[in-house]
Amino acid sequence: GNELSDIEDFIEENVKVDEKSNMFGAAEGKNVIWINAESLQTFVINNDVYGEEVTPFLNSLIEDEDTYYFDNFYEQTGQGNTSDSEFLIENSMYPLSRGAVFFTHGGNEYHATPEIIKEEGYTSSVLHANNGSFWNRFQMYDSLGFDHFYDEKAYEINEENSVGWGLKDKPFFEQSIKYLQSMEEPYYAKFITLTNHFPFELEEEDQYIEPYDSNSNTLNNFFPAVRYMDDAIKEFFDQLKEADLYEDSVIVIMGDHIGISANHNKAMSMYLDKDEITPYDQVQLQRVPLFIHIPGDGNGETISEVTGQIDMKPTMLNLLGVEQEEDIYFGNDLFSENRKGYIALRNGDFVSDEYISTVGICYDRETGEPLEESMDDATEKENTNACSSIDEKVQTELQHSDNLIYGDLLRFYNFEEE
């Protein structure tokens, strides 16, 4: 009992924002088409390989007046990779520091977005052309309140339309249109792509740009695979328009987690034209792109505030105009001006408006320079730095989220408004 009320107090004091953002209700009643873009990282956006744009469609989307693009948006996943990103966006809670919460706590009680919006008349589905048991999705999707899961059995998959992990993204989107058409509106439909997955295999005919040339085949092949996904998303937009499914939807595209690990830093430093990848750069490479595209909105812009996957549940609920008075969550509406001011990464590092804290060093976020430690007057030890006060909050927040999961504490929370 005490544990849950401590967590509630922390959230009241540090997370919740009373005022609604001016985007509250901006997508009320619209269908939500969500694309979880496998391994898409921000460093490829508006970048090129030997003069060829890597993501021409996504780059053009940034310029579109109906798109809100977030360029300082961080992934916050742990070992559960894609499943962790799903956990973050639906619950606004952190995945675990070890293992995948989809496996270890798939049967817990949650209060996730699909369940909440059901009360507003939404139906919800996941579409992903892989084995449904991967990441224990059947059980967790049930706990999160999804109504339907279109897994590999819903798709026609053969040798010609597959590569690497399975069905290629283009036939995946193409074959999914009929399912969207059959969904009861309004719907929340989450698409999880697959082609841009390590080791980024691609057939010759699907390579629209040349691979990079470095000592890392992983990084080299990443670029044509991202380009293929970019083109698949472009075609999906066209298909949505043709099927009359575009106008009445809000389309979210989010990178789920990094695709290129620190093992490829030598090649990465060459690509980014840096002497080395510092711990500061490593954190910055955890940025993944987020696009919120609202057809007809007209006020789209690039937002550079520090934001992350933890923010997606409150953001989506606010966009859909859903009140969220009694709830447990650790993120803020991305459009709110009163945000808590930091993004916690799963390993305890964090990014705030001013600082980046990693490997025990406090960096200036703007310059990437480490800040000097200052003397702690009380202990006369050099043990404080500019990051210390935020660090304390970050560790408490992660601990609270872990405790909620380990103790299955949401069973005891009263989500009804009093």
Ligand code: GP9
């Ligand atoms: C598996 C797919 C990829 O179904 O979502 O998962 P990942 O290996 O990226 O976590």
